[in-house]
Amino acid sequence: MKKNDWSRFFWVGSAFVLFLLGTMPLAAQEQAAAAKKDYPPARNVVITPAASHIRVDGHLDEEAWQKAAVLEILYEWTPGENIPAPVKTEVLVTYDQAKIYIAFRCFDPEPQKIRAHLMDRDAIDTFIMDDHVSFMLDTFNDERRAFQFRVNPLGVQADANFSELEGYEDFSWDAIWASAGKITDFGYTVEVAIPFNQLRFAKGGMVQTWGFEADRSWPRNVRHRMSTHVRDRDRNCILCQFNKISGFQSISPGRNMEFDPTLTVQRSDAMSMDEFPGGELQTGKVKVDPGISARWGVTPNLMLNATVNPDFSQVEADAAQLDVNTRFALRYPEKRPFFLEGGDFFLTPLEMVFTRTVADPFWGGKMTGKIGANAVGVFVTQDRINNLLFPANQGTGTTSLDANVWGGVFRFRRDVGRNSTIGFLYTGRVGDEYSNHVIGADGFLRLSRSKTFSWQALASRTAYPEAVAVARGQEADPFSGYALYGNLRHDSRNLIYALSYEDLGSDFRADFGFMPRVDTRRLTLNIHPVIWGKPGGWFDRLAFQVVGSRVTDHEGNQTDIQGQIGVGYNGPLQSALQVFLLSEKILYQGVEIERTFNSGYLEMKPRSGLWYWLYWEAGGAIDYANARAASSVLLNPSLEVALGRHLNLNFNHIYENLTLKGDRIYLANLSQARLVYNFNVRCFLRAIVQYSDVRYNPGLYNFPVEAREKGLFTQLLFSYKINPQTVLFLGYTDSGIGTANIDLTRASRTFFLKIGYALVL
Structure with a gap:
């Protein structure tokens, strides 16, 4: 049998076997397995109104807490599997007409070992190293979405949206709520008040029932x-296992109106590149940008947002990414508040809505909510800039047009049965001689306790300005394309597997989304066995992975085929190790390139306030600039250290050495250091330094290149944040560039001030 025939036989056979496993859930075996577990059912706890006023200070001394409903955190769900919790935790819940109140008493046999540090809200990578408590509220009790809130022993906040169907946990979502924490002689306490106007829930005066989970993280050796409640590892849903809390009646979000005026003042000075490096920085004009955003809860379950001349400036610098020898466009996450509100309503299996395509809008409007079984999301914008991607099988082209563009998105999703959905999506962007429209349907089907199937089908229609089409090698006349996606997934205690198929037509464009590659038909098989350890053993979890993937273009050419095996370990000292061996064959620019390399990462959190990480790749590589095989070593170490409760240092470095038969093609180093001093939970001073240095060997390139490129970016920021919208930012940034013959020279600098205020009515 020929090699191609073997490949076809393998993939067709795998697809057939996985299809049978997925569509025939073997109910008898699943019921037998479920019967072996004597897990208690979810509880329904009745919540009563607060017996007194509550002041959020962490003391829990009001009468309301003495009469509040009490739940206990009884089960450790990882690394132990629903074993008795090693420490005692009480959760208290009550409410009044305007707020829900939740408190924790966290007992600890050694309070001096409690891990607690000051930090900015939602600094989740640092936050999870601390002791903390969390809870989730499924306010529609539909087991599809939930609001998540976390607090550490000093009262530092983190909040997120959680979407069950997409496995989506988004900590960029922000609510305005109060919290306080106190370390005591028995452990610590946490007190929380969340206004109902920050949540969404079914309207009407009937008694409310919500899904509820309270969780405690106790980081020590593990x-x-x-x-x-218990977490059954043979059920691949989280919200469906929650306890229920009920008794809320006549609760109200009030007028549920919020106005967020902002004022941003900045001045940018820059050197003309015609005079670089000997020129002077030219003082720029002071730019004053007032703006306002508004939010109105039309009903408790329907939210309307609007913004005029919005402040979409980013105070946080984007994380440094190495963009040397890249084939496709890099993706940077959304951080702007207007787009983050209700962002989970626009999720689909393929990323059709990526709001960083909206660069500099005049205004925007949005409506999101849920009415009965129907979830709806709509937003429209008018942008000053039209950023475009030109995707293909072999790479991504980009351009930016200085022209107004109108954009709009409509999303509808209906709940079907207990845990399934079907949805519809439209996105559109229209400008001068330009348009892109995408329309499609998608669905999520829960086939059994452990098996799901998700799918999406889309069609697009695109027209570019003639000059852009000619310059970028695109069709001059309007053209159409399509996209298809399907994924069958099994997720149980000891086995995870998935079979997915993705077909992106060569003329498919999704300019409101992030779609850097098209003209592909991709089939992927992933098999992932898991072994769980015993409490106190040398490992908590061992995982193995086998992945195969094959990609062809729409002319039938195989452009990618990949096989990967791997093993993962989790154990004491909060350690994790994963090692992979990958072999692939790539067709790039008409050249068939084969490579084999290994990759992996090591992570440890051995004590309070210390975290380190190392990612590596070594072996065969692809020199995309010159379309040939090469060798590479890539190292990416990271270190985070808390120096006392107030000071935090984070360092990240990327090293890559690309060679051809022992001769260096380029050597790249990219470093980022971040130092933060937190005065309290509201105020910090932060310094960021990013430095890049890339040394090229011009003799090994098929086109002229500089022998060296250097870059330096620095930022100093003072932040005072009462809540996510009531803020004061004062900062300075500058950047410099250099070459082999030119020392690093400052090319620009910016001074900025931002003031924001949240007026909640």
């Missing part, structure tokens, strides 16, 4: 995670 990170013990404990909950108020």
